[in-house]
Amino acid sequence: xxxxxxxxxxxxxxxxxxxxxxxxxxxxxxxxxxxxxxxxxxxxxxxxxxxxxxxxxxxxxxxxxxxxxxxxxxxxxxxxxxxxxxxxxxxxxxxxxxxxxxxxxxxxxxxxxxxxxxxx
Numbered sequence: 001x002x003x004x005x006x007x008x009x010x011x012x013x014x015x016x017x018x019x020x021x022x023x024x025x026x027x028x029x030x031x032x033x034x035x036x037x038x039x040x041x042x043x044x045x046x047x048x049x050x051x052x053x054x055x056x057x058x059x060x061x062x063x064x065x066x067x068x069x070x071x072x073x074x075x076x077x078x079x080x081x082x083x084x085x086x087x088x089x090x091x092x093x094x095x096x097x098x099x100x101x102x103x104x105x106x107x108x109x110x111x112x113x114x115x116x117x118x119x120x
Contacts, residue, residue, distance in 0.1 A: 024044075024052070035050070086103065088100050089102070091114065094118060
């Protein structure tokens, strides 16, 4: 049996709660769902779903809260006791030699350095 909704009085617009709007938006975002079919099931126009997405700044999926755990407090004045080990890049050259340089080596120094080691 089809659902019939009778609207009387001067106000002909239906009022949707935010929860109902979000439920319809989530349904429209299901994999394989078509906006037109979802709109027909809820007796609304597809453009209404698009407008609700814009009004909620809705992007793809509803917002989620993730658990957060604070393990220890760190003061702004604390300094680590050990210095971090710099990353090293190992370059194998054509003459069989190997050149190890820090990862933050300047490129203008790397070219002449490789040429020098290859020529030696």
